[in-house]
Structures are given as C-alpha cells and as structure tokens.
Amino acid sequence: MNTSQDDAARPIRTLGVVGAGKVGLVIARLALGAGYRVLVAGSGEAARIAGQLDAVAPGATAAEASVVARRADAVVLALPLPRYRALPVEALHGKLVIDATNYWWEVDGLQEEFADPLTSTSEIVQGFLPDSRVVKALNHMSYRDLADEARPAGAPGRKAIAIAGDDPGDVAAVARLVDDLGFDVVTAGTLADGIMLQPGGEVFGADVDAAELRAMLDRFTTSQRGLVIARARAQRAQRDEPGPDAAP
Template identity: 35%
Template sequence: MKIGIIGAGHIGSALAGRLTRLGHTVYIANSRGPETLTDLAQKTGATPVTAAEAARHGELIVVTIPLKNIPDLPRDLFANVAADVPVIDTSNYYPLLRDGQIPELETGDLTESEWVQQHLGRPVVKAFNNILADHLAAPGQPAGTPGRVALPIAADDAAAKQQVSVLVEALGFDAVDGGSLRESWRQQPGGPIYCNDLPADQLRAHLTRLGTTRTEAQHAEYLANQAKQEQAMAAQGVKL
C-alpha cells in the first residue's frame, strides 16, 4: 500500500520504519518541511513530503501529531482524498504536559477522537494510541503466539476498521474491535487498556467490564489517573 503519515514524532517514526520493512511505500510529513526529515528518511526508508502530499498519496493515512496541533492542520487537507481512504488518529490528551485544557474533553462531551474528527471534518479510526512507541517499533509476534499483544481499534466505519485491523495484524499484534468512536474512551489515557500491552483475552475482558457508555464516575476516574501520571512524568523531567 501507499501510506501517508502526518507527524514524524515517536509514533509516526516507529510506524514509518515498521511499515516500510513490510513492503509498504510510506510518505511522511511534519510541520517543519520535508527538508528536515532527511535523517528519518535514511533511517526508515520513508519519503519526506508535505502534509498535503502525504494525504494525497495515501491509500491509508495516519495522523499522529500532538492533540493541541490538530486545529492547525489545513482545513482542506483531505479535500481531494477519496471517501474510502481510512484516516487513523493516534492522539492522546495530555493537558498538563502538552495540550492545555480542552473543554469538550474535560467535560467528557466528546472522546478524543471525536474531537479530532470534528476538526478534520473526516471520519477517523482510533488506533495505535495505547502502545508505547518503542514497543511499536519492535517486531511484533506471529499470530497465535501466547501472550501476543493486542491493540484496540475503534471506528464507526466497519470497512475502515477492517482495513486497519489487517495492518495491525501484519505488524504483529492482535486486532481487537474497540467498538464505535464514541466508545473509544475505553482506550484513552487513565484507563486499564492504555499502554499496558495486554493480550487479546484480557483486552476484551476490560472492554466488557467497562461497558460501552461512559459514566461520569468513569470519566472522572480516567482524568484523575491521567493527572497523577502526568505529574509523575513532570517530576521526572519528561517532556512531550
């Protein structure tokens, strides 16, 4: 496939390297211009382009930039992209360390990817947000391997979800249906699915236990857990 990646941070770089090694043609963009991606291109085999070119060339597109920067993307970025091209959103909300407070996410009116979808004006698939970049960069495991890490995929479009599932499996992870985009809160920071590298049976058990409709108590719990984690990261000097 031809895959466009918008964002050359930890997740974008990890995906670029893995996907090119699988034989895909990867076009990668950042906010500073293709000329700043020479080293990454040599390391991963991806082709540096502008964001518009990454979107135009991609048969599948990954948007993996800081959440706060989503509104800065060109409004017409996907104007010439066919409706059946899946757009993956990998973003996570870090209000303390990076993004500042976003009202719709603080109140729980929207999930993170619903917020992204509104700004992009394009249906998205929530995936690759709940695994550490260095774990994503490492080779996955063959299907059927005991304890193989599973990744949830949430979307409203069944066909797009299936395409992303095939990609996840090819990367060496079990693809697990994470429900609709409205249900993607279950894989957001602060919850038991986030960055815990769970096998499929445990991941599905958590999804079932959490239910599909987020309660006020669950939203408050996730925000509190994430705040503690961000405070710990800040104390360690971590910067995003």
C-alpha cells in the same frame, strides 16, 4: 461521512504518517517492514526530517503534510492532539484517517474540549475532518512497546491493539493494517467508544494479549472512569429527551 463499498474495500498500499516523533517513526518503520510504501510529514519542511528517516525508517519518503494526505491511501495522525487544527482538511477529503493522538494535559495544558467526558477526542477530530473517515487506533500502546512487541500472526505471546470506528469497512481496513504491523486486533466499538482507549482508562498503556485487552474493555463500564462517563452521557440523554408537550 458515508463510506461507499468501493472506498471501504480499497486496500491500503501507501500509508501516510503525519508526525515524525517517536510514535510516528516506529509506525513508519513497522509499515515499511510489512511491505507498505510510507510517506511521512513532520512539522515544517520535508527536508528537515529526511535525514532522520534515513536513519530510523530507511525507505520512507519525507513530504509536506498536504502531499502525504493526497498521496496516501490512509493517514495516521501521530502528532500532538492540539495540532489537529493544522491538518490539511481539503487534502484529507475522503481519506481514511487513523487517529493515534492522545490528550496529555500535563503537556498540552488543561483544554476543556479534550477533557469532556461526553465526547471522545477522535469525535473531535472527526468533526474537524467532516469529509474524512476517522478510526481510533495505535494510541494506547507506548512507542517502546510498539517497537519491541510486533510479532507475526499466530506467534506465541502476540500483543493486541484496540480500534474503534463507526464504519465497519473502515474498521476492517485498519484491522488489516494493525495485523500487518504485528499485532492482534480487538474492536472497542464506535468512535464514541474510543474514549475507552484514552488516558485515564485501564486500556491506556496496555501491553497485553487480545484476551486480556478484551477483558479490560469489558470492565471499563464498571471502572471509576467508566462510571463518570456513563453518568455524564446519561444526563445529556435526559436533557435531550423531548418533553411530553413536544411535537411528534
């Protein structure tokens, strides 16, 4: 989706979180501490998680996923990846969506679309939400590290989170959010490059500073996982290349 300058420059004041599991609740708590208004949707009715929010993220508001999508300036997806198909597509129209999902084949079962080396899982989410603006972030660090490692800007030993997206304005907006949550930011590239942040790569599970995270991303292309992906994408490009008899 094309992003207008006004949309890209719009600050995030209300953060929505779809998913009330461990990752979603940690993100909600960190966002509250950073001064954001936070709306959280779990599975089922909002009343089911209201008490949980009072205990873990007091100040966050429980709401249905469609309400969270409409009222938030940006929405974090902190739910199991296969559940992306249940997202409220229309309510997310035009919204900045921060994809923190991961594909766990041990839990989700073997699903070919998520294991395809040609496509990052965030590109799949973007395809399902064609009128939203998807940025990959907040997926590669464990919920325990997210909870324990948040530090003010400039603090010694501050850890870093990688983000990937196609629109510079949206990437900048997510970078500001990540910084507010307590982490330095390292940009990984486009949404397709977000495959470097997924399980199977060195970055996944990383709890390191910005310099080391940058080094991990830079050496991805020479890693076993990186070589598999590069080979598959090169073969696709070769197949898609027009033959000598193709019309100009």
